[in-house]
Amino acid sequence: MSDLPPLRESLEAHGLLAKKSFGQHFLLDLNITRKIVRLAGPFEGRAVIEVGPGPGGLTRAIVESDAGPVVLVEKDPRFLPLLNELDTGDGRLRIIEADALKVVEADLVAGPAHVVSNLPYNVGTPLLIKWLTGPWIPHAMTLMFQKEVAERIVAAPGDDAYGRLAVIAQAVAEARIVMHLPAAAFTPPPKVASAVVHLVPHADRPDREMLKRLETVTAAAFGQRRKMLRSSLKQLGGGALCEAAGIDPDARAETIDIAGFLRLAAACGS
Known part of the structure; x- marks a missing residue:
């Protein structure tokens, strides 16, 4: 060189x-x-x-x-x-x-x-x-x-x-x-x-199916980021989805950590 x-x-x-x-x-x-x-x-x-x-x-x-x-x-x-x-x-x-x-x-x-x-x-x-x-x-x-x-x-x-x-x-x-x-x-x-x-x-990174669900959930949640998750995730289950994932339905996307979104993605596919 x-x-x-x-x-x-x-x-x-x-x-x-x-x-x-x-x-x-x-x-x-x-x-x-x-x-x-x-x-x-x-x-x-x-x-x-x-x-x-x-x-x-x-x-x-x-x-x-x-x-x-x-x-x-x-x-x-x-x-x-x-x-x-x-x-x-x-x-x-x-x-x-x-x-x-x-x-x-x-x-x-x-x-x-x-x-x-x-x-x-x-x-x-x-x-x-x-x-x-x-x-x-x-x-x-x-x-x-x-x-x-x-x-x-x-x-x-x-x-x-x-x-x-x-x-x-x-x-x-x-x-x-x-x-x-x-x-x-x-x-x-x-x-x-x-x-x-x-x-x-990460050594334990999510598999591709989980990543597809994560993309779906985050698209909905951040597509209407100022709304409560019960509203922004309505098409995916809304409040019921949040409760299944142990997430406050009244929370907004910007407050949910990575682990929380992974729980939402898992619940979305169950």
Whole structure:
């Protein structure tokens, strides 16, 4: 990696600019990308998937680390020649031109793998939900989001940001913000600050059927978050459902903890 030109020079040489339609904002400071990789690791030889690597600022740091196979999923073909320059010839790097929302991760890596990404802003939340609720379970995820989205992931009951995303994420994984970044750290700078969230799936995470019920319950509860649960959950059983789950029917969604929502999801399927 030390033999490569600075990222800004590589971008200029290839005539590349960020595409707003892809939600692209490049992180070119290798001091920052190396810190993110340190927060994500140690990898101990496990595979790492990076989505939306763009010019490869984060990729350079991953390749320098103790990661095993490194799989890049990039939708924008303009970056493929630039990413190919990061191949050291040791067989670790694999570049896939694809939409990350459509790829099957189990086909990309064998065994447990980390996901480390500066996610494109327009698909960050759908990708997180895919990895939280889909059949493929990552070893851990270290992901950059807009600050507002990151706060929604880690929010606690009673917080203004507490909602569906917090419940689903924390039902599946331990989630915490490990780094904040100002808009000025990116090229071009976005209109908002960003934050890196580290998620480690629980050993006893809910199964996929329970997660489907949880998505149904949280959609109803937070869809009318200012209403009492007896009203917002009316189509699912209302007061009777709450009582079966040991939840106060007069409570509002924003006050119910993760365990409470899991009880509601279990009762919803009984």
